[in-house]
Amino acid sequence: MTNKRKPAGDRVLVLGAGYGGLMAALHAADAADVTLIDPAAHFTERVREHEVAAGRQDISHPLSSFLRKKRVTHVAARVTDIDPVHKEVVTDDHRRHPFDLLVYALGSRTQTVGDGSHEDGRLFTSETARYLRKRLDDGPGTLTVVGGGATGVEMATELAEAERAWKISMVTAGEVGPALSQKGRTHVRSMFRDLDINLEEGRPAAPEDLDADVIVWTASLRANAEVARSAGLALTVDGRIEVDAMLRSVSHPDIYVVGDAAAARTEAAGELRMACATALPLGSRAGRNIVAELRGQRPKPLSFRYYAQVMSLGRRNGLVQFVGADDKPKDMIVTGRKAALVKEQVVRSTVRSLRLAAR
Ligand SMILES: Cc1cc2nc3c(=O)[nH]c(=O)nc-3n(C[C@H](O)[C@H](O)[C@H](O)COP(=O)(O)OP(=O)(O)OC[C@H]3O[C@@H](n4cnc5c(N)ncnc54)[C@H](O)[C@@H]3O)c2cc1C
Known part of the structure; x- marks a missing residue:
């Protein structure tokens, strides 16, 4: 060609x-x-x-x-x-x-997995976030986020911060934050403790294995x-x-x-x-x-x-993980409110770059 x-x-x-x-x-x-x-x-x-x-x-x-x-x-x-x-x-x-x-x-x-027996209104994804919101308004209970990647971590921390009456947990097949450095993962785990999120690592789960009132699938x-x-x-x-x-x-x-x-x-x-x-x-x-x-x-x-991965951990906390050109994590992170601000600016810059191209 x-x-x-x-x-x-x-x-x-x-x-x-x-x-x-x-x-x-x-x-x-x-x-x-x-x-x-x-x-x-x-x-x-x-x-x-x-x-x-x-x-x-x-x-x-x-x-x-x-x-x-x-x-x-x-x-x-x-x-x-x-x-x-x-x-x-x-x-x-x-x-x-x-x-x-x-x-x-x-x-x-x-994409969710399982035998279909979970299709009882308990299962939500990022794509159905609006319906999840309505379900959360119906009253407190237990909620499990499945998947410990960036989307799962952001979802669990955001919900734990906003929904104090709900009991939030995460189940993930491997380690939480698999793309992060050891330092980054340690910070995420400590944030989970602060926000009272129960974390189960090394547990592959299908929706039908979980008895939570609400399941948020972020795995695949x-x-x-x-x-x-x-x-x-x-x-x-x-x-x-x-x-x-x-x-x-x-x-x-x-x-x-x-x-x-x-x-x-x-x-x-x-x-x-x-x-x-x-x-x-x-x-x-x-x-x-x-x-x-x-x-x-x-x-x-x-x-x-690549230069960095940026993650929100609720509205008041975040994580900037510096990475090499190939996205491999370095031993360098920024945490706390400063990182939350960086994350918010990065998200805003995506719309800003589209507006710039629109001129
Ligand atoms: C909760 C969450 C948090 C995330 N956080 C981050 C982050 O912090 N940083 C980051 O870099 N990435 C993040 N991502 C990933 C990021 O959102 C996606 O990688 C990105 O949206 C991909 O862009 P895209 O243009 O390929 O697809 P999308 O943004 O998904 O757009 C696809 C478009 O195609 C349209 N479409 C689909 N099917 C059809 C069809 N048959 N006919 C016509 N139109 C159709 C849809 O309506 C949509 O408008 C996150 C994702 C989620 C779900």
Whole structure:
């Protein structure tokens, strides 16, 4: 495949208006009229879903507020199919949308496991944070967060701080904060003690094994790659879409892939984890590469390295874990209110960077 080519036309479709898709659409609009397809009329700050569970009112921004100065048209529909041969996308309103270049940015969702016997209204995920909020308002009881990764830690601490009448616990198959340094993990464990969160490490659990009144499942994120799979795009074993250094599908180079759906890698960082911290630069790179292609220029490879992981531990506490270029933790952390402020600024900067691209 040659890196320099000019597509047959300039119809650009972007599927998904999350961090990656919205950023890609805003950049691609510098050289084309872009159609952005997402059923929601709002951009949702997904990284704040645990705050919604704890009572925060709104974490969304009207898409129109980002798009008004750009040549981007929003289509409110759900993508059901991609026909890569005829270069069309089908939506659930039975419309067909032709494209010359496509950006696939459908993100990911939490996947629960178990035998289905838990489907009794006890089980919630980040995606159902609003319903979890309502359930918490119905009165106190016991709540178990399953999964000790960053999402689980943020969820457990946020809820423990906001819901003092609930008895919160966490169950995790490995150690809590597996991506943290020993120092970072020790801090998380001490925060759990302060917030009276009971922590059970080394215990793999299915929902039906747990007798809590409420279970919040944060254990496994899965890319929304079903549409890509049925269109025949090459996927990795863990279900993300394989891309080259320019972020194009290795099997279908007219399709760029960004965000959680992409198995992107760089020499410095290795395979990138699912994060808004990676989705934004991917979106920006894909959008700029589309501009390059439409102008008959050479698209550029993604350049990315890690610096730090930032985590909230409730509203008043946080953790900044410094990492190497490849995301491996260093023995250096910042904690407390200072870290909480850093985390809040980092989260705000994601929307700020989208607003900047929207100008
Ligand atoms: C509680 C929580 C906390 C997090 N905290 C952090 C953090 O602190 N730092 C960090 O870097 N990352 C964090 N993450 C991860 C981060 O939110 C994701 O990695 C990021 O949202 C991925 O961006 P994306 O653009 O790929 O997908 P998303 O932001 O999920 O957007 C996907 C978009 O696609 C749309 N879509 C889905 N299916 C279809 C369809 N069929 N048709 C049309 N549109 C569709 C959705 O409506 C959505 O708008 C957190 C995640 C959660 C759940």
